[in-house]
Amino acid sequence: MSSTTGTANIGVVGLAVMGANLARNLAGREGNTVAVFNRSPERTRRLVQEHPEAGFVASEDLDDFVASLSRPRTAIIMVQAGKGTDAVIDGLAERFEAGDIIVDGGNANFEDTMRRERALRERGLNFVGVGISGGEEGALRGPSIMPGGSEEAYATLGPILETIAARVDDEPCVTHVGTDGAGHFVKMIHNGIEYADMQLIGESYDLLRRVGGHDVDAIADVFGAWNDGDLQSYLIEITGEVLRQRDATTGEPLVDVIVDQAGSKGTGVWTVQNAVGLGIPVGGIAEAVFARAVSSKPEQREAVRRAVTSRPDPVAVGEGFEDDVRAALYASKVVAYAQGFDAIIAGAEQYGWDIDLSEIARIWRGGCIIRARFLNRIMDAYRRDTRPATLLEDPYFADVVAQGEAAWRRVVVVAAQSGVPAPGFSSALAYYDALASERLPAALTQGLRDFFGAHTYRRTDREGTFHTLWSGDRSEVEA
Numbered sequence: 001m002s003s004t005t006g007t008a009n010i011g012v013v014g015l016a017v018m019g020a021n022l023a024r025n026l027a028g029r030e031g032n033t034v035a036v037f038n039r040s041p042e043r044t045r046r047l048v049q050e051h052p053e054a055g056f057v058a059s060e061d062l063d064d065f066v067a068s069l070s071r072p073r074t075a076i077i078m079v080q081a082g083k084g085t086d087a088v089i090d091g092l093a094e095r096f097e098a099g100d101i102i103v104d105g106g107n108a109n110f111e112d113t114m115r116r117e118r119a120l121r122e123r124g125l126n127f128v129g130v131g132i133s134g135g136e137e138g139a140l141r142g143p144s145i146m147p148g149g150s151e152e153a154y155a156t157l158g159p160i161l162e163t164i165a166a167r168v169d170d171e172p173c174v175t176h177v178g179t180d181g182a183g184h185f186v187k188m189i190h191n192g193i194e195y196a197d198m199q200l201i202g203e204s205y206d207l208l209r210r211v212g213g214h215d216v217d218a219i220a221d222v223f224g225a226w227n228d229g230d231l232q233s234y235l236i237e238i239t240g241e242v243l244r245q246r247d248a249t250t251g252e253p254l255v256d257v258i259v260d261q262a263g264s265k266g267t268g269v270w271t272v273q274n275a276v277g278l279g280i281p282v283g284g285i286a287e288a289v290f291a292r293a294v295s296s297k298p299e300q301r302e303a304v305r306r307a308v309t310s311r312p313d314p315v316a317v318g319e320g321f322e323d324d325v326r327a328a329l330y331a332s333k334v335v336a337y338a339q340g341f342d343a344i345i346a347g348a349e350q351y352g353w354d355i356d357l358s359e360i361a362r363i364w365r366g367g368c369i370i371r372a373r374f375l376n377r378i379m380d381a382y383r384r385d386t387r388p389a390t391l392l393e394d395p396y397f398a399d400v401v402a403q404g405e406a407a408w409r410r411v412v413v414v415a416a417q418s419g420v421p422a423p424g425f426s427s428a429l430a431y432y433d434a435l436a437s438e439r440l441p442a443a444l445t446q447g448l449r450d451f452f453g454a455h456t457y458r459r460t461d462r463e464g465t466f467h468t469l470w471s472g473d474r475s476e477v478e479a
């Protein structure tokens with residue numbers, strides 16, 4: 001038995017930047033003694049040397065790492081989601097005992113988490129998928145944390161996570177999201193909303209530049225001003241930072257020397273795939289995913305640019321255009337969040353999770369990439385006695401969208417007339433108009449489906465399901 005046996009209440013496996021920062025954050029909090037392990041020991045040695053104040057209990061093999069953990073052993077895996085995660089899980093599961101807790105802090109697919117949780121539960125082990133949002137800085141200073149897993153595991157893990165989470169109104173931005181894969185599901189939706197948020201910011205920037213005629217520094221000032229109001233958010237704040245950045249080599253705005261092809265690690269695609277499967281329209285997130293895909297098709301873009309003979313001139317806009325864009329951004333953001341929360345509701349119903357939406361909004365107010373003042377309003381909306389059918393029904397949001405509606409429409413028109421792509425703004429407006437319309441062309445869709453496929457339809461004036469004998473006398477029969 002070594003002097004460090006059973007001395008650490010929490011362990012971290014995987015000491016790349018995110019893992020190392022999370023370990024440092026844990027070690028800096030009252031009551032935590034942190035065990036650390038990395039497959040290549042050089043990383044472990046470097047972390048211990050660079051941060052002696054952390055008092056890490058360092059191990060260079062997994063047996064020593066496991067031995068250094070006090071019961072119930074609790075280890076957070078911080079390795080790239082995928083095959084590497086399974087290898088580490090297997091290594092810990094072989095050495096852990098009933099009641100111990102294996103935590104996956106990566107951006108794992110929630111279905112993998114549900115599979116892993118089921119398999120480890122059969123061995124008496126707890127497996128918890130935890131969404132950790134806020135990037136490397138958040139991991140060090142205070143992320144928003146979305147744990148799933150069992151109540152039993154949360155009894156041990158929750159208090160530890162509360163020591164390191166971001167805090168808003170002196171409340172830790174962590175909550176037990178729900179059982180098994182609920183945490184990774186909600187993190188996935190967070191990332192999908194992040195994509196939508198970033199797309200809407202990109203469209204605002206593009207319109208202010210190409211139609212408003214503003215230069216990059218002036219646009220940075222506009223975002224800075226927006227960040228002082230209802231649009232205050234981390235993404236709005238850093239947009240100003242990125243736009244102000246000058247390229248050291250050319251002296252040009254950095255944004256003008258970055259290749260305009262957006263990448264993605266996949267969580268936005270997962271969000272759209274799962275929302276479609278759940279029957280939830282997430283147009284804002286989908287348009288953001290598609291916009292990244294379109295940007296990354298240089299051959300098609302080049303081919304169309306060669307083929308088109310003319311492009312529209314930007315529409316002349318007045319002083320008020322900047323504020324119109326702000327209103328359109330806010331309204332489209334409401335739609336994107338409404339769609340994202342609808343997907344959480346549908347996921348909870350599908351997978352049997354009891355997710356408190358107001359708690360999700362609460363913990364997203366700090367630490368995570370989509371942190372924003374506006375989440376206070378969403379938290380309030382979901383704390384009301386009756387849950388709104390959609391956030392767009394909530395009195396606060398209904399009012400703010402109504403106030404911005406005319407501006408929103410002007411921006412969508414100006415974008416279309418100026419040849420500036422604004423799929424986020426326009427799909428959000430179309431979604432809003434669809435929900436607000438008395439009648440939709442879905443009636444005709446039903447008629448067509450019945451004509452070619454006898455798929456039947458319902459009537460507005462009486463109960464039942466009907467079919468018209470299109471190839472016969474066109475009389476209607478009850479199906």
Ligand code: 6PG
Pocket residue numbers: 107132133134135191194263264265266267268368369
């Ligand atoms: C977070 C971020 C993070 C995300 C990266 C890259 O919550 O800290 O969402 O989890 O993976 O920002 O995401 P994409 O490459 O998919 O844009």
